[in-house]
Amino acid sequence: MRGSRKRKEGRNEELRNLSLSGHVGFDSLPDQLVNKSTSQGFCFNILCVGETGIGKSTLMDTLFNTKFESDPATHNEPGVRLKARSYELQESNVRLKLTIVDTVGFGDQINKDDSYKPIVEYIDAQFEAYLQEELKIKRSLFNYHDTRIHACLYFIAPTGHSLKSLDLVTMKKLDSKVNIIPIIAKADTIAKNELHKFKSKIMSELVSNGVQIYQFPTDEETVAEINATMSVHLPFAVVGSTEEVKIGNKMAKARQYPWGVVQVENENHCDFVKLREMLIRVNMEDLREQTHTRHYELYRRCKLEEMGFKDTDPDSKPFSLQETYEAKRNEFLGELQKKEEEMRQMFVMRVKEKEAELKEAEKELHEKFDLLKRTHQEEKKKVEDKKKDLEEEVSNFQKKKAAAQLLQAQAQQSGAQQTKKDKDKKK
């Protein structure tokens, strides 16, 4: 009794800080974690949203220093579709399973009202797949290939004025589902003085329309400073290139124009280096975490609430889940039974109807048969009468014929007798 009370008190009080008198060794815990993750390999999924020809594939090639082969799309796609390709990359001893999802045909149609729908559906489908895996009885989340989108790079066309209406509409639909990082593509079209105005116009439009883009985390001291300084340069104005040009005495990724050479990795020329730092070197893990803890949880909550689950108390959560599950199941079974009954009744009714129909048909047939029979009999009788009449006539005729013949014979005989008598007389 006393022991349990003390335990209860201990839980409500603050935890006491103890100092160690020697080296225990649990400071290697992060290393253990890192080793474990490294041996498993990391996984990262990027979604690139932007119009055809804006430079999505080229930027991916430049970012990851690899040639991801793909056919460039034309402007004649009838609708937006998503193309996902996975690659295995390795750098020192770290393996990365990278999936790049492209929007093909975005911004090409004349009526772009439904352009955002395939993108939203794809993101939801990945969340759904993860949710299904989580809800399974026998699940294996530790080696589940996570396909949820961790970062969405939104490519803004360098018009120099502001966002396009399609950009605004699409980003609003995506901001609660994925971490959006807006970037200005083909930034070598914008002169330095115009760039600043363009960037601030874009950011103010995003803010005034309530679009929530990804915020670089500033809570951790090691990265807070660099993240804060980089955030000022959003959206990053990038240039991509896979071709190398000789600059000075070394080769560098660049675009060569008649009036100069734009170097991709020169911070004075564009913000490519900043994007690479932020996306890959500093915040990749944070992006994954945000996707899991914020976007995925939001999706999960909405989905489960739709299905009818509710949280009553944090304490009784496991129970209410089970109860609700049971209740749902019973409900479902009850519904099934009701449906079965209905179907059975309908079946019986149908059978009865059919039977009645068939009986009717049978009766009709019988009647027809009787009628035919009667008609047949009548006909037969008529024919017999006629036959009798005919026979009578024939017999009459025969009699008459016989009588006539007799008469004729008699007449002949009397004639012969008369002749004989005459002959006798003459003698």
Add this chain to the structure above:
Amino acid sequence: MDKEYVGFAALPNQLHRKSVKKGFDFTLMVAGESGLGKSTLINSLFLTNLYEDRQVPDASARTTQTLTIERRAVEIEEGGIKVKLTLVDTPGFGDSVDCSDCWLPVVRFIEEQFEQYLRDESGLNRKNIQDSRVHCCLYFISPFGRGLRPLDVAFLRAVHEKVNIIPVIAKADALMPRETQVLKQKIRDQLKEEEINIYQFPECDSDEDEEFKKQNEEMKGSIPFAVVGSCEVVRDGGTRPVRGRRYSWGTVEVENPHHCDFLNLRRMLVQTHLQDLKEVTHDLLYEGYRARCLQNLARPGARDRASRSSLDPIPALPGPTACNLAPHSCAACKKCWRRCKLRCSRTRLRASSQILCEILTAA
């Protein structure tokens, strides 16, 4: 035989004087998506500030914006020659999310101008006919894509038989030279495939000098023009001030033929073919519209048939006319003589179309 000098070789000069007194007018339409640099290019072309107080609307306002037609008229003067330039702008084109049929107001506008001219021409008092017909349409194609988009094709299809189209690749400083060539070829192929008739440069006369012919061929080969516009003058250290765009890695010079085709466009539009654009509008496109209109009036039952059939083939501008004027050997006279030739051919064409109309009404 030595002809005695009569003096009508001075006719071209008289023509020149009269035209200077009358002044010229030209209507130019610019069309294309927002943010492609149309206003900047027009300012660069005519070296004035036509778009001083522009308000560019926000993206949220543009989501369901419909296309409006804006007309701006300015009078510019150079070397004693006055030109009344009317600019027709199409703000809102391609801005909204649903752009279906967004080109209809443009088509209606062009046809309205033709209708107005037809009415004026057929009226009783024809002293001061104002020509508000659109003589040329500069269509801006985005350099960020891979050729013409469905919206571009739909717009060009809707207007190609009604106005002279000159396709232009905007913001060409986004493209490296190789990429420019690829894009131009792609656009040319697409235009041929979709059977869109853009403005065709007239062939050079055989008596022109080689230099001019070569220039003309070069110009024809570089359609669609890849242009860069700028209103800023950049003063680099040692070099002279040029109109251009300054980047950290270099400066694009608008008037440098190695950087972009701006010079070609300006030369073609303003210096050499302005009059030809007007004449093609008048002799080909307007006559086509007129014939269709009158055909519909003459036979109301044939309206369906007329609308379904393609444009009636109007004979192309004939070659050298029956003008028996011998050209003077000096270059200025040659130019005037060329212009006079075309005017004569126009009169002949008018006569033949009148005959056509009579035939149609009689039928």
